[in-house]
Amino acid sequence: MEAMTNVVPSQKRFRWWAWAALAGVVSAGVFLAAAELAALLVARDGSPILAVGSFVIDIVPQPVKEFAIATFGELDKVALLAGLGLAVLVASAVAGVLQLVRPPLGSVALGVAGALSVAAIVTRAAATPLAFVPPVVGTAAGIVALTLLVRRLRRWRDGAQGADAAAAGLGRRGFLRFAGVAAASALLVGVGSRIVAAAGSSIAAIRDAVKLPAPRTTVAIPEGAELDIPGLSPLYTPNADFYRVDTALTVPEIDPASWRLTIDGMVDRPAELTFDDLVGMGLDEYSVTLTCVSNEVGGELLGTARWLGIPVREVLRRAGPQAGADMVLSRSVDGFTASTPLASLTDDGLDAILAVGMNGEPLPLEHGFPVRMVVPGLYGYVSATKWLTALRVTTFAADEGYWTPRGYSATAPIKLSSRIDTPRLDRAIPAGPTKIAGVAWAQPVGVERVEVQLDDGEWRAARLSTPINGATWVQWVVDWDATPGTHYVAVRATDRDGRLQAEERAPIAPDGSTGWQRTLLRVR
Structure with a gap:
């Protein structure tokens, strides 16, 4: 009771x-x-x-x-x-x-x-x-x-x-x-x-109304640059499918009319540019593959686009970087910062740009409208600042980017890698003639060779698409007479400097994953 x-x-x-x-x-x-x-x-x-x-x-x-x-x-x-x-x-x-x-x-x-x-x-x-x-x-x-x-x-x-x-x-x-x-x-x-x-919000309407001038130069697409194989990533990734990884919880809304880019720090002549100033310098078209440092072996956090922009070196030249500077700290309107080696931005042989267009239209809002950085050969967290608002010329000893104190390297060159796009593990394929295909990238030098191994057999050379440049991925394909059962396939690439893709697996931190992709194929 x-x-x-x-x-x-x-x-x-x-x-x-x-x-x-x-x-x-x-x-x-x-x-x-x-x-x-x-x-x-x-x-x-x-x-x-x-x-x-x-x-x-x-x-x-x-x-x-x-x-x-x-x-x-x-x-x-x-x-x-x-x-x-x-x-x-x-x-x-x-x-x-x-x-x-x-x-x-x-x-x-x-x-x-x-x-x-x-x-x-x-x-x-x-x-x-x-x-x-x-x-x-x-x-x-x-x-x-x-x-x-x-x-x-x-x-x-x-x-x-x-x-x-x-x-x-x-x-x-x-x-x-x-x-x-x-x-x-x-x-x-x-x-x-x-x-x-x-x-x-009127930014979407403003973006739609932006009319970018025709580029002074365009990217020449050579014959054979795209293999046109079902299941293979297209040569250029549509804007709607392009990966997005950033720290912005909501997409910043920036009116090009009020946008300003400041260039300061270790410079002789601090400068400020408007959107019209930037576009008025003359636009050129560039073909560049972007890769996220969070991309696992065989992952999909990369894409290729035709970018419309202005070389960063021309903008920095106006300000006059001083002796002793070795880094540019780029800043987004949302507070994100990236630490990019100054040499990567001033190298005449490397087309690091301030992009205003992507695949024939103004930058999409989620990809950095009105202005973002695109730097071939460097992972995005040290180079690809979206919604750009400032460039501070400085040193690695004095400043650090957003991700450096969070366990990532201050400099992060993109690692030679390759990926299998088709056939996929989740789809069994019929026996008979088939194609194993994918993409490979080795910025900024380019891919020389891709090899495929089936069931621990001999490595077979893949046929490559005609490369556009060293900053753009290439497609590859191997013909295979598929027999019923389960098979294992591996892929590796070699760049034009003769370096073989690292076989050993490494995690994405602190400076990008490594390893040959190995996957299972099911043939019915």
Whole structure:
């Protein structure tokens, strides 16, 4: 009998805790909705969830970043937002319970969350003067909502425990009515503000209206540059399929009319260029393959495009780099920085460019519009800065890029590699004549030879596509008379300097993966 009396109060306590948790979740919704509305009206860069998400991207350890990219690929930021949403849900529920059992700890918790949001926002690069307003407004609204909700919940509980049916009913109706109105209002205002903000953005329309001048020179595509084999990566990767890996939680929106590029640091003549200044220097077309350092052996985090741009060396020449400088720290509007060897940007034989066009159109928003860097032969994290806004001529001893203190090398030349595109492991192929094909890259010298091995047999030379240049991948193919069963295939490449692709496996950190790709083929 005594055990039963202990269970009943415990069950009742958890019942009130559940309602308090709901109050906390609704209050968090009011917090975010009010902040989004304030961001829409006052400061578009003041969204707490996006600012905190960007902050998390900056502070998570390097192994976690690698896991996110390997697991979710280009959906890593969607996964991050989902994870943040879950964390907010749990934390707000806890805040609601605290407000019920230990007031005002729930309100204090919301206040701490608001303070963290303010800190995350105002410390972001290019934060506007009023960026602090949305989280402050959201915090105030959330605390008011939590206080009023828990006050009504407490009236409901006290009436129920005092056997006062009228008071309990009044408290219950008051709590549920207020919670319903607050939740519906938060959903309407929050989602509506986000939709209006997205619809009100004119950058996509501005980008579509940009008319780039015709290039002074274009890339000559030699006969045989594309093998045209089903399942093989095309010579040029469509913009919609081009990989995207960066630290921007949301795509920055930059009007070319207000864009400025500053060149400073160890220079004789600090300079500032407008978009028109840059384009007015004359555009040329370049064919370059980009590779992410997070690309695993056989991975898909690389692509090739025809870029329209201006050599970085011409821009730096205007500023006059000083003796002793050995690095250029490029900066994105979102705060990302890359440490690029100065020699790679000033070498007359290496076409490092400031790109404004990609595959015959202005840069897509997600690929750096209006201006980004493209440097052949270097992994993107030390060279391919998107949404470029500054070039600081400096030294590796004095400065470091975003990824260097996070466990990656300060310099990162792209490693000779090759990949099998077809046949695929997940698709059995019919017996008979077939083609094994893929791509290989060896920037900036180019690929000399690709070899394929089947079932530990002799290495067979593949037929290569006609190379465009050393900065662009080549396609390769081997004819094979497939027999039923399971077969293993491996691929390796040799560059034009006679270096053989490294066989030993190495992880992507600190400066890119290595190893021959070996995969399984199924023949039915």
